[in-house]
Amino acid sequence: MSLRSFKQYIELLQLSGLSYLVTDFNKINIKVEKNKAEIEDDNYELSDHIVCSPNTDVITDEKFDELGLYKLKDKIQDCQKCGLAKSRLKLVYGEGPQTAKIMIISEGPGAEENITGRPFVGEAGKLLTNMLAAINLQRSEVYIANIVKCRPPKNRTPQQNEIDACMPYLQQQIRIIQPQVILLLGKTAIISMLKNTHPIDTVRDAQPFIYQNIPVWVTYHPAALLRDKSLKRKAWADLQKFRDFLIEKGIKEAL
Numbered sequence: 715m716s717l718r719s720f721k722q723y724i725e726l727l728q729l730s731g732l733s734y735l736v737t738d739f740n741k742i743n744i745k746v747e748k749n750k751a752e753i754e755d756d757n758y759e760l761s762d763h764i765v766c767s768p769n770t771d772v773i774t775d776e777k778f779d780e781l782g783l784y785k786l787k788d789k790i791q792d793c794q795k796c797g798l799a800k801s802r803l804k805l806v807y808g809e810g811p812q813t814a815k816i817m818i819i820s821e822g823p824g825a826e827e828n829i830t831g832r833p834f835v836g837e838a839g840k841l842l843t844n845m846l847a848a849i850n851l852q853r854s855e856v857y858i859a860n861i862v863k864c865r866p867p868k869n870r871t872p873q874q875n876e877i878d879a880c881m882p883y884l885q886q887q888i889r890i891i892q893p894q895v896i897l898l899l900g901k902t903a904i905i906s907m908l909k910n911t912h913p914i915d916t917v918r919d920a921q922p923f924i925y926q927n928i929p930v931w932v933t934y935h936p937a938a939l940l941r942d943k944s945l946k947r948k949a950w951a952d953l954q955k956f957r958d959f960l961i962e963k964g965i966k967e968a969l
């Protein structure tokens with residue numbers, strides 16, 4: 715089925731009163747490339763391109779682009795795609811300019827983020843702001859997002875089914891922002907984005923990586939640095955390399 719036919723089918727379902735779609739058929743033989751769809755025999759994640767959940771309209775690729783980040787944020791405020799919705803106070807979608815050249819991706823919201831709906835507002839947030847300032851970056855010039863948008867209870871690590879449910883939102887954020895570089899903070903972000911399960915120390919030595927043609931750098935989560943001060947020296951080494959890369963690629967001017 716072509717993407718156009720598929721869209722028409724979905725629109726027909728919408729006209730018939732459909733408000734959400736259960737995508738149990740999570741693999742479908744469609745490949746999207748530059749807005750053209752071809753039937754392929756490889757596996758394609760439908761959930762990457764269509765968000766389906768109660769209280770959320772069906773959103774196709776084209777609609778995502780039209781909506782932009784902020785309308786999309788409104789669209790998913792009541793997302794119920796995974797169990798983290800139950801204990802959510804506020805969904806933490808992300809923060810920063812849609813035109814940001816640099817995207818920072820971390821694990822998920824903590825207690826203060828759950829209350830405010832903003833990423834990195836607690837102690838770890840202050841440290842992140844200082845880490846950025848140390849390499850001549852303002853928070854206002856980067857886009858900050860998380861792997862999961864709702865707080866896991868007691869700040870536990872998000873489960874794989876929760877990550878899988880939420881990743882399409884992050885993937886759409888990346889597609890809309892089109893950052894020139896991504897910085898991953900912490901193990902969950904590294905595993906989820908790079909599928910690299912090695913210890914961070916090993917991963918750091920092999921960076922940068924590439925995610926969908928975007929260079930990716932990694933370092934420790936600021937909360938880990940607050941727990942273990944001995945990691946700060948390594949994080950500073952990562953940030954210096956990251957800063958040098960930004961300057962080398964013209965993403966950021968030297969001081």
Ligand code: SF4
Binds near residue numbers: 794796
């Ligand atoms: S974590 Fe993501 S997928 Fe789960 S309810 Fe929140 S927004 Fe939806």
